[in-house]
Amino acid sequence: MWKQKVFPVLCRLEDFKPQNTFPIYMVVHHEASIINLLETVYFHKEVCESAEDTLLDLVDYCHRKLTLLVAQSGRGGSLEEEGSQGSTPMQELQKQAELMEFEIALKALSVLRYITDCVDRWAALLGLGPIGRMGLQPASGHLPPDTPTPSLSLSTLNRMLSTHNLPCLLVVLLEHSPWRRCEGGKLQQFEVGHWQTVAPSEQQKLSKLDGQVWIALYNLLLSPEARARYCLTNFAKGQLLKLRAFLTDTLLDQLPNLADLQGFLAHLALTETQPPKKDLILEQIPEIWERLERENRGKWHAIAKHQLRHVFSPSREDLLLQARRWAKTYRLDVLEALAPEKPHCAYCGAEASKRCSKCRNEWYCCRECQVKHWEKHRKACVPAAQGDRAK
Numbered sequence: 001m002w003k004q005k006v007f008p009v010l011c012r013l014e015d016f017k018p019q020n021t022f023p024i025y026m027v028v029h030h031e032a033s034i035i036n037l038l039e040t041v042y043f044h045k046e047v048c049e050s051a052e053d054t055l056l057d058l059v060d061y062c063h064r065k066l067t068l069l070v071a072q073s074g075r076g077g078s079l080e081e082e083g084s085q086g087s088t089p090m091q092e093l094q095k096q097a098e099l100m101e102f103e104i105a106l107k108a109l110s111v112l113r114y115i116t117d118c119v120d121r122w123a124a125l126l127g128l129g130p131i132g133r134m135g136l137q138p139a140s141g142h143l144p145p146d147t148p149t150p151s152l153s154l155s156t157l158n159r160m161l162s163t164h165n166l167p168c169l170l171v172v173l174l175e176h177s178p179w180r181r182c183e184g185g186k187l188q189q190f191e192v193g194h195w196q197t198v199a200p201s202e203q204q205k206l207s208k209l210d211g212q213v214w215i216a217l218y219n220l221l222l223s224p225e226a227r228a229r230y231c232l233t234n235f236a237k238g239q240l241l242k243l244r245a246f247l248t249d250t251l252l253d254q255l256p257n258l259a260d261l262q263g264f265l266a267h268l269a270l271t272e273t274q275p276p277k278k279d280l281i282l283e284q285i286p287e288i289w290e291r292l293e294r295e296n297r298g299k300w301h302a303i304a305k306h307q308l309r310h311v312f313s314p315s316r317e318d319l320l321l322q323a324r325r326w327a328k329t330y331r332l333d334v335l336e337a338l339a340p341e342k343p344h345c346a347y348c349g350a351e352a353s354k355r356c357s358k359c360r361n362e363w364y365c366c367r368e369c370q371v372k373h374w375e376k377h378r379k380a381c382v383p384a385a386q387g388d389r390a391k
Contacts, residue, residue: 001292025096055115062109069105112166113215174213177210218258346363348369
């Protein structure tokens with residue numbers, strides 16, 4: 001919320017001329033760290049069970065990020081990794097924040113897909129048979145007395161299908177594929193934090209991000225409970241039928257389960273749209289975002305002015321104190337000891353043994369890769385080096 005409501009106001013203030021942008025960079029960087037952590041933990045389905053009502057806020061968060069991602073790709077915006085010469089530290093920070101926002105949105109896509117993996121738990125709990133090409137065979141109509149609580153609440157499922165209409169949003173994502181672009185006549189894909197040229201022989205290979213979208217669509221459209229609750233309007237039907245153009249033989253060879261989705265779409269094309277019966281349910285609403293927005297509505301400019309004076313204009317003594325705290329928090333020797341594998345070169349991806357001597361954050365396999373990667377790395381390295389000098 002701070003990035004969306006306060007940071008833009010802060011950047012427009014005439015007297016906002018920070019001598020050191022590292023504190024602001026750390027605020028922006030923390031969101032990226034948290035979404036990386038969420039991507040890791042939500043890989044395990046039991047996390048959805050423990051999330052309980054907070055899952056509504058996470059679904060809303062992922063939806064906001066994906067909507068912004070679609071809007072950016074719709075405007076034809078292109079994120080550049082290369083920094084322009086002569087940029088001020090604040091301009092470099094804003095460019096870095098835009099690139100981070102793009103990466104965060106892609107991570108949010110993965111988190112959302114892991115949440116949809118829990119939708120199929122309803123099929124097992126309801127005693128429904130396996131998903132077939134054209135439909136589902138219910139084995140029983142009620143839950144046994146000792147049935148455990150499902151991973152996703154009905155409110156979460158309803159929010160994904162009715163409030164946000166995620167299936168249609170995912171179709172638009174597939175159409176635009178913002179993680180793919182054409183530069184100089186060559187196809188590039190965004191992977192491992194930067195754009196990589198795709199060899200002609202690899203262009204038909206399904207990327208990880210494309211796979212996340214297809215699996216999420218499979219979960220949302222072919223789950224028995226989701227299909228019973230998803231309102232197939234004429235608009236939704238038209239959007240979903242666009243998927244048939246993407247379901248090529250090459251794609252089906254790589255994800256054979258999508259043959260079930262192909263059968264569902266073939267059946268949908270011949271079916272009249274009949275909105276399902278709407279049951280009366282007491283829907284929960286996300287509390288965290290709503291409460292923060294309600295309590296601070298109309299105060300964003302005042303918050304920005306307060307933070308300008310007390311947070312982002314530190315004295316030399318305050319800056320030194322912050323630097324000592326960061327040094328204790330981010331102990332690289334401890335983090336490296338916990339790493340499951342050796343570091344990789346930030347430019348070519350090969351195993352690396354050398355590290356940037358200024359910020360000590362990026363690894364490289366050779367001097368040549370470090371020089372080639374400098375134009376991108378300098379945007380993070382310079383603020384980090386400033387923070388080190390402050391110590």
